Amino acid sequence: MKAVKWFAPHDMRLVEVPKPAPKPHEALIRIESTGVCGSDMHYYTDGRIGKTIITEPLILGHEYAGIVESVGADANPALVGKRVAVEPGIPCLKCEHCLRGRYNVCTTLQFPGGPPYDGALAEYSAVHAAFCFPVPDAITAAEAAMIEPLAVALHTIELAHLMPGETVAILGLGPIGLLTAQVARLAGAGRILGTDLLGYRVDVAKRYGVDAAYNAQTIDSVETILRETNGRGVDLAIDCARSTLTPAIACRVARPAGRCILTGISGEEYGQFPVDIARRKELTITWCRRFRFNFQTAIDLVASGRIDVRSLITHSFPLEQSRDAFELVSRAGENVLKTSVDQ
Template sequence: MDDNLTAILYKVNDLRLENRPIPEPKDDEVLLEMHCVGICGSDVHYLVRGAIGDFVVKEPMIMGHEASGVVKKLGKNVTNLKPGDRVAIEPGVPCRKCDFCKGGKYNLCPDIIFCATPPCHGNLARYYTHAADFCFKLPDHVSMEEGALLEPLSVGVHACRQANVTLGSTILVTGAGPIGLVSVIAAKAMGASKVIITDMVPYRLELAKSIGADGVLLIEKNDSEKALVEKVTSAFGGSPTVCIECSGAESCIRLSILAVKSGGTIVLVGLGPPEVKVPLVNACTREVEIKGVFRYANDYPLALELVASGKVDVKKLITHNYKLEETLQAYETAKTGQGNPVKVMIHCNKGK
């Protein structure tokens, strides 16, 4: 056990594979032999820009946060897991002591340690240590790939819970990237009667239909705002009760506000420019509720139940697979979009 090949981002467009020492688990941690690590849009953003908002890569950072692994060694206080357990890794470990943590919103903890968010290291390596209580044992019939996909699925689950999605909800999802797609999956599983998703890329809309979207709207560059609102209301036969905005684009935020039903809810999942121009008076006079979405809290168990029960199929999101040794090629695929990637999965175990 001396091979700990690790993917490290040194600076913009400088990603390297290096052998690092195998870490020892602390008292409340487990040592994991990593299995699957998905590439997220935020990972690519750090690669090409070196920062997301106030999170700036100032020192070499290990990449990866959408992950699953196998328990190899226990810290002395760990009782919930045993060696050999296959687990999904919730990548954010909060302080557990602040008001946010005690109130159940630990995703807002100011001292959270979140994988591959500067200055915290991620888990794209052969071996990695993590807090045992943020590792979720996978049933035998749930694959390691599905375990890694619980991370983006939890974002979709959290977005739907923020929007109070329930039986009969009608939902517009803007942006058919991975998070838009998992939002469709989560919304349908939570009882939405009609989910329609928008995008400018036809193949993503085709995938959306295959994973449960009731309808798709192809957005053209020359569509006017008024025309887009009319497209949405025509597709729904009225106005949707919920809009889940997953693109971060100002135009889509505006569309969500203008298209949602009066008294409805918008959740903003996609992160775009730090400031945007929106029709705020329109939202206020129609009592449109606007909520933010930041990661997730207490959503992993529900996401795991959705997958384990067979209610949702996330495996269709995986379009490309690479070995850990091929990490640089994997990131190139995710960065360039060559081959129409949706979810790129890296397999860290030897012999995959």
Template sequence: MTKDNLTAVLHGIEDMRLEQRPIPDISADEVLVAMDSVGICGSDVHYLTKGRIGHFVVTKPMVIGHESAGVVAKVGSKVKNLVVGDRIAIEPGVPCYKCDHCKQGSYNLCPDMAFCATPPYDGNLTRYYKHVADFCFKLPDHVTMEEGALLEPLSVGVHACNRAGVGLGSKVLILGAGPIGLVTLLVAQSMGATKILITDLVQQRLDIAKELGATHTLLMKPGDTAEDVADRVHQVMGVEPDQSIDCCGAESTTRLAIFATRSGGVVVIVGMGPSEMKLPLFNALAREVDIRGVFRYCNDYSAALALVASGRVNIKRLVTHHFDITETAKAFETARFGTGGAIKVMIHVQPRNSNNPVKF
């Protein structure tokens, strides 16, 4: 095993460094993973530019990255579900297993969740990373490492659609055609939604949404009022949506979601916006519109993997740019500014496709 453990470490706002770190020792229930592919998430960029997300604050050097896949390099003595050489996707959050939330199955709400690249926990944009085997998912031979890394954002889409109650014949409004909006679109389709309108401020992203199967798109403009856009949504769709899923989290999009959703429908807020905002709550209450939050995902990785492995969902189109780990700074710059129409930027810790047993 090489001693090279090049690692991307965030030291503070606008201070990302590549440095060598010791290869970690594993415990009995962990595996050591030779990392392969790590996607850049909007939260990674936010920590780089702002140093915090809500009450999660970077106060000491933190390894970045949490959308990932790799190859098992070593297994702990109690690990039975994996062997050296297995190709795996990593679910980045490990709960305590002991609190009421964990015991009731809602482990994403665990107050002691150790989540990759969320302060104070290190992420996995590194050559070698250790993780609890219970939260590693073996990839079938025909699923690429990049697709394995994309199971993380896809699981957000699965959880959002489950929280919204998307099903056969659903009419769905999705606010935002970034990576999370697009995976939510793909999942809503797979769950049987028959009308899906997706909005964005950038026409190019709407074009990709259309390519991925959105039945309707709507280009928004800064300054649009939520009430006016809600009327346009109804005109374009021909109906009021049953579910509205806000993948932006801005006050304007959350307001739009409430105004646009049919009476008795559901609004799900995925995007993390300001801590406080002005919302038309009377409108929602008087029409019995449920407003539900989403925090990451819970028991959704297996479903996300099944959607990809079965071919029901094709997430390869989301990856627009590829970089080696030595090019991490350039990769983050591309993701941050959307250079070249960037949607999902993938960092390859090992040479691309070197761990895909089937040629693609």
């Protein structure tokens, strides 16, 4: 089958690889759509996220959907022929964390598109059938691939324990930030403030539930958010950026005894933290690691029209042009929000 492999920073090539055969518990997916994620950008441009380093050529991509072509002997045969959103990351399901339901932090979780596990920029993928979620007919393949980032946004707001009317700051208005704004709005947020370094993202943020968005290139995020909240700070500060600076900004804009949820991936092993401010304010700081048990809710919210993933998909490329898709996202060209690779 055809696949696209990463060989070196900015070097991805179409290659021929063996078509996978599903194991007894697996489904074979004919992949229709793979989203390009901000986390993919770290691998694409640097070959690493923190200490996780690509050492062999690797197929990237973890946000994907497709049609189940066949299933192994122990998998549900009713899946065959269905379009499914695939929850990436297969946990061991045996360790303490898995047994506690915290399977997203399983230490032996196999995540596609993260070394050494091949991802979804390919014609087929064999995956644990329990992690394939059928979507209604009205959901397109590219929308089904957006279930994965939406699941991240749902997990973010779940961890935040957002209460009706609470003020929220979202740092980073890419697809994850704009999905998080929509989920926060649905969950009853009060005023939502947002910041981003890209003017076009600031301009579209209102469509997704952000009340006031600011360009962090031209204003001071901390000053502005504190001023907009009369010096108090927000109840909930959420980092959805790809930056080492935003966790510190989240601490500065949260109110005393407020909460920070850190969802963005800086790509670095260490970051800066204003430990004195965080301590004096007695902040609750929570990291978000992907998602757990959020896929079905994400599908239901898209199917019922309560979350808009469609308008976030601004670009589409064929598999052969995957590198162009990654280049576009890496330089944030053409007002890109979400790019999908469609086949």
